[in-house]
Structures are given as structure tokens and as C-alpha cells.
Amino acid sequence: MILNHESMKPIYIQIAEWLETEIIKGNLDVDDKIYSQYQLADLLNINPATAGKGLTKLLDDGIVYKKRGLGMFVTENAREHILLRRKNETLKVMIEDLVKEANYLQVSNEELLRMIEATRNKRGSD
Amino acid sequence: MGVITSRQLIKSYRSSIAVNQLTVQFNEGVITGLIGRNGAGKTTLLKMIAGLVKKSGGELSVFGDDPFNSLKVSANSIFVNDQMPFPVEYRVRDVLKEFERFYPNWENDLAERLTRHFSIDFDAQPINFSKGKRSTFNAIVGLAAHAPLTIFDEPTTGMDYSARQDFYRALLKDYMDYPRTIIVSSHLLNELENVLEDIVLIHDGQLYFHETVTSLKEFAVGLTGDSSELSSVTSKYEVLHKKDVGLNQQYVVIENQLDEKVEEYLKKMGVQITPVSPADVCVYVTNRENGGIDDVFNRSKHV
Incomplete structure (x- = not known):
């Protein structure tokens, strides 16, 4: 750490x-x-x-x-607690930022989802 | 709990007032950083607390006693600065032996291990040391004494970066082994802040504030962005510092009272929001009357 x-x-x-x-x-x-x-x-x-x-x-x-x-x-x-809170708070804020940036750059929903999928596939299991 | 409390404390010299009606308290068992510009009155205050200097007025209590000429205070405290008087002919090992005689909690093993770690020769005479080495040796003595009240006045003067890092680490570890009241005055707050719990800022012999490091770190925020857009927001807050950082670009430090809405708006405007270190906060709040160094060179202002 x-x-x-x-x-x-x-x-x-x-x-x-x-x-x-x-x-x-x-x-x-x-x-x-x-x-x-x-x-x-x-x-x-x-x-x-x-x-x-x-x-x-x-x-x-x-x-x-x-x-x-x-x-x-x-x-x-504890684990459930943290996962739930991080989804509702941390991830939500990150998605808001992501969508905001995508809007600036005029990236469509489909394109954005494709990019997310591609990243997930590339990073594999982590 | 205040192990040291002062009320309207005054110390005046013939032509100047070093400590001016200062009311402050230092908490027991806490490492407190004493911060202030040169001439703010830090050393005078610390010397009064250690009983080395007599107050001119007001009240001062240390362990329940007036520290000046108090045996209780001198037996329970150690004051470390770069003028610690050691007899000329004393070698390092002689000094350690003398301290062991005086301080009941003295840990000789620690003193010797630290002395070796910093490559100090037991047969050398501290009087011949370089500035940095002398400070290091004084700091070792200050730590090993394990005095219930340990005062370091500018302990790192002359120490190189690596020695300073070692000292901060030793201070923290020794404090955890032997929790006690420690006061450290320093100009290097950035280096020291994580080891501290409280910060006392004095200015012109008076208390400016007494805060925890945690709250001081959240005290102010820096905003960087378009001047006109910034000013529409910052006019509603207390501005601590302002600087031009490019064409129509400004860096403005304000008190951290932004709510989410304003923060959202600022982000939308492309304004960058950054933390302001406790060291910078201390500079900004004590600079307000005189302005910053840039104002000195801003000749157009004086025409």
C-alpha cells in the first residue's frame, strides 16, 4: 500500500x-x-x-x-456491504464521468459499450 | 487534555515583543508541530515552556507548575535545539553518560544504536561536528531521553534529506514505543506533516490556529481555470491566495466549503480542483496582510 x-x-x-x-x-x-x-x-x-x-x-x-x-x-x-456501496457510489460516479467524456467526444452508446467490452476482454479475468 | 496551557502569555525584550498575549494549549500524549515564520515567537515560546526563559506576563502552566525554576518541569522535559550546551572536552560517550544520569527514562541502548546508525564516532567531540551532524546527535539525545515532555526546536537544521527522513521515522517509531507529549517546531511542514497529529500556527507572537493535521489538510482547495469563470464562483468564498498561471488562467485558493453542486459546475467549466497542503495553508493565511513575494516586484502597484 x-x-x-x-x-x-x-x-x-x-x-x-x-x-x-x-x-x-x-x-x-x-x-x-x-x-x-x-x-x-x-x-x-x-x-x-x-x-x-x-x-x-x-x-x-x-x-x-x-x-x-x-x-x-x-x-x-463486510464483503457484500463493500461491493454494494462501491457499485452504488464509486462505480456510479466513474460511469457518470465516462458518459460525460463520451458525450463531449460524441461517442455513441454502441461504440461506448463496444469499447468497454473490448477492454474487459483484453484484461481477461481481472 | 492540556499538559501545557498558557493564557495571555507575554514575553517582551527591551525593544520588542516576542510572545504577545498568547493563549494556547498542547495536548498530552500528542505530537504537535509548532509552525510559524521566522520571528513568529516559536523559540521564545518553547524556551518558556521548558523553563529556560522567564515570562514577562500572563499565565503558563506545564505539568501544573510554572515552568521557570521548576525542578519538576526540568526533570520531566528535554529541550533540543542547535545550541544545546555540551562541555567542550566531552566526547559523545561522555555526553550520553551524563544524560543517562539525569533522565530516569533514558534508553542507552537506543542512544547507542542510533549513534551507530548515523555513523557518529563515540570518541568524537560534538563541539567539532558539522551543523548537520550536530543536529543529528542532539536529536538522538532528545529521543533517547524519553522525557514525558520532549521539545525539538528546529531539530533538522543542517541535516541532509536522508538524515531528516530517518529522524522523522525514528521520531514516529519511538513515539509509538513510548507515547508522550512531543512538540516539534519546523519550517519543513511538508516533510513532517504525516508524523504529526496537531498543528499550532503562531504569527506575530499570537496563536493563529490549533488544528489537527487531518482537518488542516481539508481546510482549503486550489482551483485552476479561466479567470472570469473562477471569479464568479470564488467571490462567494474567502480567498486565501490568488496567482496568474497563464493567459486568463488563475490559481485561486479558497476555504474548502464547496458543496457538490458547485463542484459539479466547476468541473463542467473545466476547472481543476486540487488539494492544498497544510504548509501552503500556513503560508497563505500568514501572508495575507503583506501580500506575497510577487507584490514586492509588482512595481506598477506602487506608482
């Missing part, structure tokens, strides 16, 4: 999104322990308060739960 310090996205959000991606990819499974605040701070060379804020966001969003004295663990429906 490399933080983008020039991004408009706050660092604690970047941390939360990175851990979410690890859950989607299956690198972190249900009831798996996630990094502690101090591990994250050490790993990313940031103040532990910033790292803690990223974890708090995951906690508030129901992605992880806390076991007193033991740390934080992935909730049962």
Missing part, C-alpha cells in the same frame, strides 16, 4: 479503502484480524491517530467489529 499524499482523498479514507479492497480480493476473510492502529502507522509512516481514524471509519461502516483487547476483525457481511 502506497499512500497518495497529493490526492484530494484524505489519508484515513485511503487506508479504509485499501483495507476494503483487501477484503473484496479475499486477502482478508470473515473473522480475520486486520492491522492494528500501530501496525498501520508503522507500515505507512503516519501518525497513529490518522491510522486510527481509518479504522474507526471501517468500524462505523460495519466492515469490522472490535473484540476488546484483541483487535478488529472482518464482519460477516
